[in-house]
Amino acid sequence: MHLTRLAFLLAAAVGLAQANHWVGTSPKNGKPLIDLLYASIDDLQSGMSEGTFSAVDLTKAYLARIAEVNPVLHAVIETNPDAVAIAASLDAERKNGTVRGPLHGIPIIVKDNIATLDKMNTTAGSFALLGSIPPRDSTTAAKLKKAGAIILAKANLSQWANYRSSNSTNGWTSRGGQTMGAYYPMQDPSGSSSGSGVCSSIGLAAAVIGTETSGSIIGPSQRNSLTGIKPTVGLTSRALVVPISQTQDTIGPMTRSMKDAAYVLSVIAGKDQYDNYTSAIPWDTIPDYAAACIASDGLKGAKIGIPRNAITASATNGPELVKFNQSIEILKSLGAVITESADFPNLAEYRASSNTTNVLYADFKYDVADYFKQMVVNPTNISSLAQLINFTETYPAEDYPDRNVDRWIGSMNLTWEIGSAEYWAAVQADRYLGEEATILGSLDNYGLDALIIPSSLSPGFAAIAGSSSCMLMDHVIY
Template sequence: MTLEFPSNNQVVGVGQPLPDLLYATIDDLQLGLAAGTFTSVDLVKAYLARINEVNSVLHAVIETNPDAISIAASLDTERAGGSTRGKLHGIPICIKDNIATLDKMNNTAGSFALLGAIPPSDSTIAAKLKAAGAVIIGKCNLSQWANYRSSNSTNGWTSRGGQTMGAYYPMQDPSGSSSGPGVVSSLGLAAAAVGTETSGSIISPSSRNSLTGIKPSVGLASRYLIVPISQTQDTPGPMTRTMVDAAYILSIIAGQDPYDNYTSAIPFETIPDYAAECNSEGLRSAKIGIPRNAITVSSTNGPEITAFNASISVFKQLGATIVDNADFPDLAGYMNFSGGSYTTDPVVGADFVVDVANYFNEMTTNPHNIKSIQDLINFTETYAPEDYPDRNIATWLNAASLNVTMGDANYYAALLEQYYYGSNATILGALEKYDLDALIIPSSMSPGYAAIAGYPIVTVPLGYYPASTNVTYNSRGTLVSLGPNFPFGLSFYGRRFSEASLVKYACAFESATNYRQLKNPYIIPNIQLIDVM
């Protein structure tokens, strides 16, 4: 085979380009698969080799699927017979280790408490991904229990998987809780990844790993057999290198599910083709607001603010009308609202007490016979690998001691209050008052408002901290919390179930800027398709 290495980071063989897996999109991979240039088996082998190459440093993958190659081979056979299932046919992806699969992989939220537990079936979204032809090659590491355990742990740490680190600076805090999916997708350790969010867990690691990410409206995608925190706030979503790839995945995982009654609120019968309107014209005639009173300037976030302000001219050039100072109407009320932090929110705490018990009790095999939050507390306090008491269980203790029970009057009063502060007081209030299609805000400031009312967020890359940035460490001294080349993003807010519009706007902005391509990670796997073919 004659090889050449052209300037566009592609390796050419057998007359067709082999895409560089650091950059490859789902469409790139489908072109190669359709042309017979490579197979799904080749892709799986290449991605598994890339994981093996860097995982000892970054700890982004908690385990890989021992059946991935045989699954890919069966999908190659389908393709050879003239049948494909769509955009994800034969595409290797990695999912967060709180999304259950009924196969040879575990689903543990990073804890030994769930190691060996067997669910009654695939989670709904895993089943949808498999039915669409995706090859789930592994489970991504995360912040343990999706960051709902400790007040003194670190983003990306689990007892099972160790400490995930970002790839843009040595010892980079990857953000959380979908830390592993962020690193996996950014480095091309899989074609794409799926994470989950309660408050910030898709948007923040997507932003910190220079990715696009979609935190869907609560209820757009089923949470059945995803290790829960809160049924009022949890939602799964894609974390990818391009907006189109995220849109492909969202169209597959979205939809009603009888096992998740929140999905009955979906206001349309047919799930949109979210990628259909991804083009450079998507912002033309859009009316976009900026909630200035929610944008805070600190001693360290200057580069983000500067880049955000500079982006306004891009929106205008793309045909959008910008309404500056489209402020949240009751930001002061939100700031005084005691339920804004999901680790102390009484609604989230009451949800967790019930929802985590229900999850354990649905397992067909429950090795440690955990049936309640108290059982989980007892296990964690006595099982040394869980790193207690060095990493505490303060969040669980708070939830277990609440004077609020799911379904009682105090619960519903608190729920109504948080819905108000996440909608009319903030996002929805600004959208309605100024007659807007969407809002934009730096991604580092976006999650909390949308979390408590179940509103969607879409984030896209916006830039990187300069090389002169001072290195600062987390409280444990184990991660760099801010440093040179750290990525950051821009977020779009919209009304519930307005993802089609938000994706359209984000696609246009991404197409005009392509900020992800400005900097590469400091550590990049060397393995490419040619090495396994």
């Protein structure tokens, strides 16, 4: 069974949809108005189709919510000055009988490393990219716009997607300040899709887009009580997304329900001429992921394993492990067949490997330079990692040396380059360690459809092999 389909079936079976929360009646037709904190994409579409509110109304409401909380939480780095005008044009389409799909008129926030060709910047939170202009929208942004989504704002993040310093904090950028989680004062929002997680958790948009290299969708989704889907590398295009690693980067939704995530994934997934990794997608038509969410018996007979040798109490907080174990009983009650101790076959070798560090060093040095070179306007004239290091160390707002550039120094000091024999040997070793030695090894050895593991322990295994994972019910599904 395909992982993503299994996750959607699980969401339907467990019944994750929130009960409606009403906050008054519409002056337009007297029908109830739903609290945006709880509103699903289906709720919003129903409201617009019935004339209860418009896309303009939605957009203004979300912008007002951002203005109210952002001075404290710093989850949004900037808003789209054309958002209301875009919403009005989509309302006009609806009035004329054109609805592009489930995202028509739906405000969505994207992480500030996903390029948009509009009046917003795309900077990965750094002044090094302020004022740069890409040659076109990123493929992700273009697909969202084509589907009728309104790109409302850019979410703050951990600067450079948490790939700069060894001594920074989750959610800090020089441009956007320090993102805080909304659940208690000074909450660490996790990284690097920190702002994306906070924006989604408190309903600053109907859905939010994050990116992950290793844990950057799953971690903030766990910390902010969300559904987060980290797609298989190549299912969603990375074209014109500020990179860390071409071998590990991926783009995915972060939402308050699985069905909403499914709607978004169906739009942003697919082949793209600008990202050759997407050419491996085995179908020309992207599945209707949301359709799987309606099945009430989706877990009946599903074979799910637990790699217990990778789960150590010392590596999780107590409540997470308690909730994880409780969720296993829920899965059993819904018809899943659970295999305890579906252990990873070669966990020791995985833990001893340093291949991932070197692969990311090589990828970043090449990929970040390539991103700068694609800009049609590049005010800082940076075209290499060495120049980026110099800018960051000498531009006061970048907070150097209090926040160092140690990861970049490691990249510069690597003696071999992307594409070298050493590079490919490390990539292939990572593939083995993330597949046969761990995830695929367990799936094959025990005849399983999927594995589950506490989310705080999950990212590395899937990351190095480019595998998909999904944050759901306090655990991650592989």
